[in-house]
Amino acid sequence: MIKTIIGEVDFLESLRGKSATFILSMASTKTANIDGITQAGIKGLMHLTPILDAEFLCTGAVRSLSNIAETPKGVPTPALITRAVHLLKPYRNIELLNLGVCHTPKVSYFKTYSFELNESGSIDTGAKIDSESVFKKGLDFGQNLNLDSDYLLLAESIPAGTTTAYATAKILGYDADGKFSSSYKDAPAGIKKDIVEKALQNANGAQDIFEKLGCVGDNMLIFNAGLILGAIDKNIKIVLCGGTQMAAVLLIVNSILQEMGGEISSSNLALFTTKWVATDSNSDIKALLEMLDFKINAYYADFDFSTSNHPALKLYDSGEAKEGVGAGGALCYAFLNGVKKADIIEQIESFLKQ
Amino acid sequence: MIKTIIGEVDFLESLRGKSATFILSMASTKTANIDGITQAGIKGLMHLTPILDAEFLCTGAVRSLSNIAETPKGVPTPALITRAVHLLKPYRNIELLNLGVCHTPKVSYFKTYSFELNESGSIDTGAKIDSESVFKKGLDFGQNLNLDSDYLLLAESIPAGTTTAYATAKILGYDADGKFSSSYKDAPAGIKKDIVEKALQNANGAQDIFEKLGCVGDNMLIFNAGLILGAIDKNIKIVLCGGTQMAAVLLIVNSILQEMGGEISSSNLALFTTKWVATDSNSDIKALLEMLDFKINAYYADFDFSTSNHPALKLYDSGEAKEGVGAGGALCYAFLNGVKKADIIEQIESFLKQ
Numbered sequence: 061m062i063k064t065i066i067g068e069v070d071f072l073e074s075l076r077g078k079s080a081t082f083i084l085s086m087a088s089t090k091t092a093n094i095d096g097i098t099q100a101g102i103k104g105l106m107h108l109t110p111i112l113d114a115e116f117l118c119t120g121a122v123r124s125l126s127n128i129a130e131t132p133k134g135v136p137t138p139a140l141i142t143r144a145v146h147l148l149k150p151y152r153n154i155e156l157l158n159l160g161v162c163h164t165p166k167v168s169y170f171k172t173y174s175f176e177l178n179e180s181g182s183i184d185t186g187a188k189i190d191s192e193s194v195f196k197k198g199l200d201f202g203q204n205l206n207l208d209s210d211y212l213l214l215a216e217s218i219p220a221g222t223t224t225a226y227a228t229a230k231i232l233g234y235d236a237d238g239k240f241s242s243s244y245k246d247a248p249a250g251i252k253k254d255i256v257e258k259a260l261q262n263a264n265g266a267q268d269i270f271e272k273l274g275c276v277g278d279n280m281l282i283f284n285a286g287l288i289l290g291a292i293d294k295n296i297k298i299v300l301c302g303g304t305q306m307a308a309v310l311l312i313v314n315s316i317l318q319e320m321g322g323e324i325s326s327s328n329l330a331l332f333t334t335k336w337v338a339t340d341s342n343s344d345i346k347a348l349l350e351m352l353d354f355k356i357n358a359y360y361a362d363f364d365f366s367t368s369n370h371p372a373l374k375l376y377d378s379g380e381a382k383e384g385v386g387a388g389g390a391l392c393y394a395f396l397n398g399v400k401k402a403d404i405i406e407q408i409e410s411f412l413k414q
Numbered sequence: 415m416i417k418t419i420i421g422e423v424d425f426l427e428s429l430r431g432k433s434a435t436f437i438l439s440m441a442s443t444k445t446a447n448i449d450g451i452t453q454a455g456i457k458g459l460m461h462l463t464p465i466l467d468a469e470f471l472c473t474g475a476v477r478s479l480s481n482i483a484e485t486p487k488g489v490p491t492p493a494l495i496t497r498a499v500h501l502l503k504p505y506r507n508i509e510l511l512n513l514g515v516c517h518t519p520k521v522s523y524f525k526t527y528s529f530e531l532n533e534s535g536s537i538d539t540g541a542k543i544d545s546e547s548v549f550k551k552g553l554d555f556g557q558n559l560n561l562d563s564d565y566l567l568l569a570e571s572i573p574a575g576t577t578t579a580y581a582t583a584k585i586l587g588y589d590a591d592g593k594f595s596s597s598y599k600d601a602p603a604g605i606k607k608d609i610v611e612k613a614l615q616n617a618n619g620a621q622d623i624f625e626k627l628g629c630v631g632d633n634m635l636i637f638n639a640g641l642i643l644g645a646i647d648k649n650i651k652i653v654l655c656g657g658t659q660m661a662a663v664l665l666i667v668n669s670i671l672q673e674m675g676g677e678i679s680s681s682n683l684a685l686f687t688t689k690w691v692a693t694d695s696n697s698d699i700k701a702l703l704e705m706l707d708f709k710i711n712a713y714y715a716d717f718d719f720s721t722s723n724h725p726a727l728k729l730y731d732s733g734e735a736k737e738g739v740g741a742g743g744a745l746c747y748a749f750l751n752g753v754k755k756a757d758i759i760e761q762i763e764s765f766l767k768q
Contacts, residue, residue, distance in 0.1 A: 119423055146431070151430075
C-alpha cells in the first residue's frame with residue numbers, strides 16, 4: 061500500500077503503529093495571483109486557501125468562506141483526504157504555523173504559532189523576503205520543538221508553491237527544469253517558465269544564498285529548511301508531507317549545508333507523497349531527491365480514486381491537484397495504522413455529499 | 415457521528431485521537447427504594463447497581479451478583495455500551511470513586527478512591543447529607559487530580575439519580591419542571607413530582623445552598639460539583655458523561671459561583687450524552703444547560719440500535735434506560751477515535767449472547 065521512491069523501507073516500517081503530530085505550514089505568495097499559475101483555490105481569493113484548508117482539517121467546516129476551496133474545474137482540496145484520515149485514525153495533535161497568511165484560521169483549541177510574517181511578493185517582481193530572518197525563525201522553532209508523539213508529519217498549504225519551489229531550486233543551481241509538479245493536469249509550463257525566468261533575471265544581482273531565497277522563494281520553503289536544521293539533532297523523526305515543494309525544502313537544506321561545509325545525519329528524515337506526484341510524467345520528484353548530498357527516504361501512498369464513482373474525485377486520477385495539505389503523508393500514516401483504502405474513499409465521498 | 419447540543423464543535427474536535435481516563439462515580443440514595451421511581455437495577459437491590467456496573471466495566475463480569483443488572487422489563491444496563499467501547503478502543507485508565515456504595519467493587523488493579531461516605535437518605539424524608547463536607551472532598555480530589563491521559567471522562571452510576579437531580583435543580587431555584595430525564599420510557603412524572611414536592615417541603619427551613627443540597631441532593635451531584643471547581647484551574651479537560659444529572663452538577667457549580675460571586679473559565683469543560691437523552695421529548699437537557707451563566711459545550715453521540723435485532727437493545731430506542739455509566743461519553747470517545755457504530759453494536763450483542 062506504500063511504495064518506496066528512494067531509500068530503504070526500514071524507516072517507513074519503524075513508523076508502523078506510531079503516533080504522529082500533524083503540523084500544517086500555512087503560507088501565501090502573491091505569485092498565486094498571476095493568471096493561470098495555480099488552481100489551488102478560488103480566483104482572487106487564493107490567499108485564503110491555506111486558512112480554509114486549516115479550518116476544514118481541524119473542524120470539518122470552512123469558516124472564512126461558505127464553501128470548501130474548490131478549483132475552477134471543481135477539483136476539491138486535498139484537505140478532504142487529510143481530514144478523512146483524521147476521522148478514521150486521528151493524528152495525536154494538529155498544530156498550525158502561520159507563515160504569513162492574512163488572518164489565523166477561525167478555530168479554537170488548536171495550537172497556532174505565529175511568526176509575524178506577511179504574504180511574500182510575486183517572484184516575477186521579487187518576493188522581497190527577509191529570508192535570513194525567516195530561516196532563523198524556523199531554526200529556532202525546530203530547536204525548541206517538543207512532540208508528545210512519536211514523529212512529525214510536516215505539511216504545507218501555499219498556492220503557487222510549486223512555482224516558487226521551481227525558481228528556488230533553479231537559483232540554487234540545481235538542474236530543475238521539467239522536474240517540478242503543478243496543480244494542473246496540463247501543467248502551464250509556458251507561463252511558469254516565463255515567470256521563473258523573470259524571477260531569476262530580477263534576482264541576478266543576488267549574492268549569497270539568503271539573498272537568492274529572498275528574491276524567488278516563499279516563507280514555507282525557507283522556514284521549513286530552518287525547522288529541519290533546527291530539529292535534526294534532537295532525535296525527532298520528521299516526515300515532510302508533500303511533493304516537489306518539499307523536495308525543494310530539502311534542496312535548500314542541502315545548499316545551506318554545502319555553503320557552511322556542514323553535514324547532517326538524515327536518518328530521521330523522510331518524505332511522504334501521493335501516487336499522483338510520484339508517478340507524474342510531467343515532473344520528477346525522484347530526480348530532485350537524487351540531487352541531495354545526504355541520504356533520504358521517500359515513499360508514496362499507493363492510493364487513487366479508481367474505485368470511486370465521484371466525478372470530482374476522478375479528476376485526481378486524471379492528474380489535477382495531485383498533492384497538498386499533507387495528503388500523501390496522511391495516506392501513508394493511515395496505511396501505517398491499518399486503515400483501509402475503501403474506508404478512506406467512503407469517508408471522503410461522505411464530505412462531498414453533505 | 416457526534417452532534418452538538420450547545421456550543422461550538424472546536425472543543426470536541428480538539429479531543430480527536432486523544433487519550434482519556436474514565437472515572438466512574440458510584441453513589442447510592444435510598445430514594446431508589448421508592449416503588450416505581452427508577453428501573454436502574456433490581457428491585458430491593460438498587461444499591462448494588464453502581465457496584466455491578468463498575469465490576470462489569472472493569473472486568474466484563476458482575477461479581478457481587480450472578481447476573482448483569484437488568485431492569486424489570488429486561489433493559490440491560492448502559493454499562494454494556496461503556497464496556498463495549500473499552501474493548502474496541504480502551505480508555506487509558508478506568509478509576510472508581512466510592513461515593514457511598516455499600517462495598518467496593520470486587521476488582522483488583524483498578525484504582526478505587528474511597529471517601530468515607532455512606533448511602534444518602536431518601537429525599538422525601540431528607541437526604542441528610544453533610545454536603546459541605548462532601549463538596550470539600552470533591553474539591554480536594556479535583557485540586558489533586560493528575561491524569562496521565564489527555565482528558566477526563568467523568569461518569570456516574572446512581573439509581574434514582576434523576577429524581578435527586580430534579581429536586582436539586584428546583585431547590586436551587588431553576589425552572590426545572592419537565593426538564594429532567596428518567597430511566598423509564600413513560601416517565602413516572604406523578605410519583606417523581608410527588609417525591610420532589612415532599613422533599614422540597616421537608617427542606618423548607620434550609621437556609622444556605624449547602625443546607626439545601628444536604629436535604630434533597632445526592633453524593634454524586636455534590637462531590638462532582640466540588641471536583642469540577644477544584645480541577646478547573648488545573649488546565650485539565652473534563653467531560654461530564656451523562657444526561658440531566660450531569661446538567662444538575664453544572665447547575666450546582668453555577669449556584670455556588672453565584673453565591674460566592676465567582677467566575678470560572680469553562681473552556682476546558684464539556685458534557686457528552688446519548689441520543690436518547692438529547693432527543694427525549696419528556697426532558698430538555700439543552701434548556702437546563704442554557705440556564706448556566708458560563709458557556710458550556712455539550713454534544714451527543716448519534717448512536718442507536720436501529721440496525722440491531724436484539725429485543726432488549728431495541729428498548730433503548732423506544733426510550734427505556736437512555737443513559738448512565740457514561741454511555742454517551744463512551745460512544746463519543748469511540749467516534750472520536752474512528753470506531754464504527756456497527757462494531758460497537760456487534761460487541762454489545764456479543765455480551766447478551768454469553
